Amino acid sequence: MNCGVVVFPGSNCDHDVYHILKHVFGLETKWVWHKDRSLKGFDLVVLPGGFSYGDYLRAGAIARFSPIMDAVINYAEGGGRLLGICNGFQVLVESGLLPGALMRNRSQKFICKPVHLRLENHDTPFTLGTQSGAILKIPVAHAEGNYFADPETLKTMNEQGQIVFRYCNPEGTVSEESNPNGSSENIAGIANTRKNVLGMMPHPERCADPLWRDRDGQVIFKSLIKSYYS
Amino acid sequence: MVPFHPMLAKVHITLKNGVLDPQGKAIHSALNQLGFEGVSNVNLGKYLEITLDTMPEMEAKKKVREMCEKLLANTVIESYQITLVP
Amino acid sequence: MVPFHPMLAKVHITLKNGVLDPQGKAIHSALNQLGFEGVSNVNLGKYLEITLDTMPEMEAKKKVREMCEKLLANTVIESYQITLVP
Amino acid sequence: MAHFNSTEITPEIVAGHGLSPEEYQHILKLLGRTPNITELGIFSVMWSEHCSYKSSRRFLKTLPTEGPRVIQGPGENAGVVDIGDGFAAVFKIESHNHPSFIEPRQGAATGVGGILRDIFTMGARPIALLDSLRFGEIDHPKTPFLLEGVVDGISFYGNCIGVPTVGGEVYFDACYNGNILVNVFCLGLVKSDKVFLGQAAGPGNAVIYVGSKTGRDGIHGASLLASSEFDDTTEEKRPTVQVGDPFTEKLLLEAMLEAMKQSWIVGIQDMGAAGLTSSSFEMAGRSGTGIHLDLSKVPLREEGMTPYEILLSESQERMLLVVQQGFEQAAIDLFQKWDLDTAVVGRVIDEPIVEIEFEGENAVRLPVHLVVDSFPKKDKPTQKPAYLEKVNQLNLTQCALPESFGDALKKLVASPNIASKRFIYEQYDHMVRLNTLVLPGSDASVLRVPDTEKALAISADCNSRYCYLDPFQGAQIAVAEGCRNVVCSGAQPIGVTNCLNFGSPDKPEILWQFEQAVAGMGDACRFFEIPVVSGNVSFYNETKGEAIFPTPTISVVGLLDDQKRFCTQAFKQSGDRIAVLGSTLEELGGSEYLNTLLGLCEGPIPQLNLKAEKKVQSLCLELIRKGLLSSTHDCSEGGLAVALTESCITGDGLPIGARVDLDSTIRPDALLFGESQSRIVISFNKEHLASIQSLAKEYGVPISVVGETGGNSLCISIQGQECLQEEIHQLKQLYEESLKPDGR
């Protein structure tokens, strides 16, 4: 399985996800510079977290026009597996590969802390290693993670199983108190209708190294491997 | 010949109706806390000043509109308004 | 009696001259990369719409100026401009 | 004379540059002519306290700076200490106090930017930041605004550039009402044979400018601001505030690390305070060479800038490089890949002078050593302040015991200096780059060293109330506590950096505090055999003549050989035994208890016995390395009762209670809340009791087994008689919620 990690100017979780893919899961992993124009031969492409272009103007807004993005869009439209984490998710919504928008957190502040997520759909290549309803503890670290979509879009997304993670409490209840940033319907991660593109605000790569006690993030990477080999 | 005379495009970007404005809300409650009364609503948007080389107004307007659609505004949640100052 | 008639204060907040505007700079170079020519400068500021209860214009202006000084603008690096729309 | 240098040098102009008439006469004598306005500007910044260390040098010289691990001591951008396996730790702490008071967000942000550049100019990748903050009283009208702005600035810059802020400290005291402190520490990693220095060697080599364009930011900013105290005219003197651009700094960081893999880089220096001036003079000064610069080549952001402005600008995110002749284009290509402004602005020359031209005319011609170290060396006097007599006479018999020890504990747990700083560190990305093994919320933060089995522990400490009451011992205690914090995480202290925040050195009493604090710090570092490898001095922390408490912030770096063997402060499970290493004396002077409950700031402060401290630390390290402990927590502000509370409630999961009986006959409030030094609260599986006791005996450390973990409350009795019992959930809530802005 060949993985590519896209580096935008200002990406800073690029090394983290590279480390997990390459050293923890032993996958063939390569850097993709934002000025490159091809994604040939990759089975997974990751848009990592960070502050591409400083998140100036709006998070993800400028990165969306990097030279590599045409290839990213083609790759996604051709069914390639594309994972956007945090800033990567922001780039995905800015580029229109995923619906909605990510606005500033309700608290107006950057938030870095572990949160609980309820898996809403295990029928995607990113989550098939576990069951819908599973509760995962994964950290968030963002200032603009407040997911917004208009009611119609939300309705379609619900119907099509596009909502993959919601913020919940440790017992799995999705409530206002467990919503860290004000997202519509506690949405933490979504997929496109075809389920080959996933965007999520929490950082699975931050809890996937066996050196740590929290390892729930491994589910995502294990699922991707499983789906590739099946 | 017209001498060189740059043109200024002022762009206002605001949230669309129906999109919650958490920043505006936060500012509103901060104003209340500071004791400012009589404020019934606050909205926060962006304001851009773009200096353009001399060009016909029509062309300038078209160009700036394109900038907004493509980059400056996120039209999923934002609308924009352009004013040209020659 | 004047009927209830709120007043809108539009506030523009921009960086003072000479203060670095990293966002404006980044937007400018993004526009260049997108092929927009003839842009010589971009500055990014804030735009606020504050809805006020009915009050005399003088009072409103004074109040909004105070809000700017106290909260809305960072007067060390930013200047502000207030327009009242009755 | 060139038009840009036509300003006549009058006594007013000289005074306006912060130079004394005496200093100006010295310049005339050294030069044998009148300096032009640009040259005067150069002298003014280079001879300012901030750049020249003219008042502090003679004291700093006494610090121990050497040791078997030291690769680079003070004098460069940051200190470098060998950690084995081919790696070295690079670190430094720096202040940005005055700019942060004027504009908290940008002031703190550019403070982070500055210290990061100090680290990566040495060739190191920054892996962690700590912030050590001091604000005025929590109820002072300006405090919430300043606190929010400073935290926002650190969060904005550090998060954006992708270096985790993994810990720090925050104190509130009235002495900082008009002068807050923002000290930022940065730790980086470098291959030990790839350390870069700020040198301008090799005449003919190119001097290259990289980074943001130069604007009129902060002209005379840091240097003058940091060299004069605040008064009512500060508002008018406001220089153009520097705005941080973390995105450009991120590009600069990555580009520099890439460039440093090339063979053609000779030296690198960041443009910090006094910008292009200090970077060029310092680089030339270190190599005994000279520099020729053409300012017309410097990338500018504004029109009509004069040589004076270009040389003194403090625009951020800029670097000066010396590159081997012939490799100019290679350098330019590399930096353009990262979309950075780059220009060849000069050459290294043989003659040790700095020679600057602008638009084809000569602007400056000054011998390097005249500027770098020829300021008049006159030792300013020191004098022991009179207040010390008065404040060290605490009469405990006049302090009534509290009616309820439980209430006293709750007040302490909720007090701003002790309550959780979670709402602050949750605004910092403390995990990015996957090295943070111990997150904020324990005594020290622990970072793994990638590609090795090792880890580094870091902590920032200073109890300035102690330093006010007794600067010598207060500074010793800061070192001891820093080491203790690092030891509690399982690391061996290997190096120290410090940021010395004081009032005006022109006052003999302040300089005396400084002298004492440096002596105390040096003494403790010598005793613990840890070198001071870098540091920073911030004087003139005064408002309207009132100085802050002396605040010598200490950051200790410690090394763990096995990254899996770290320890944290929270109890891990019910049924563990609890013990205290060290002895508790009747010492309440200078304590948070006296301050919070009785509003007293009086000494004498707790005694520090360096030998006893060292034994406790050695024992603790040995116990952790042997894997015998479940938790370790340094006993500091709030004493034993607060330390126990924190161990109960700061774990990841549900809080764990404890039942403790203390066997002592000293005043109960001193026993519970006194801050006797050299104590560590440990917990462990009872199977290990015998081994722990015998090791304690072997190390000569008093150990008292005081209780057991478990239950839903913290229950403390003294000689069998219960003195407090509090619900841990309630303690946790008080601890977590009290400081939160919306909790207040």
Ligand SMILES: Nc1ncnc2c1ncn2[C@@H]1O[C@H](COP(=O)(O)OP(=O)(O)O)[C@@H](O)[C@H]1O
């Ligand atoms: N300004 C800050 N930024 C980040 N973390 C902080 C800050 N202040 C305190 N902390 C964290 O909160 C915890 C408690 O701080 P403190 O009470 O100063 O610890 P100690 O008394 O053990 O030195 C530590 O882990 C520290 O790193």
Ligand SMILES: [Mg+2]
């Ligand atoms: Mg402390």
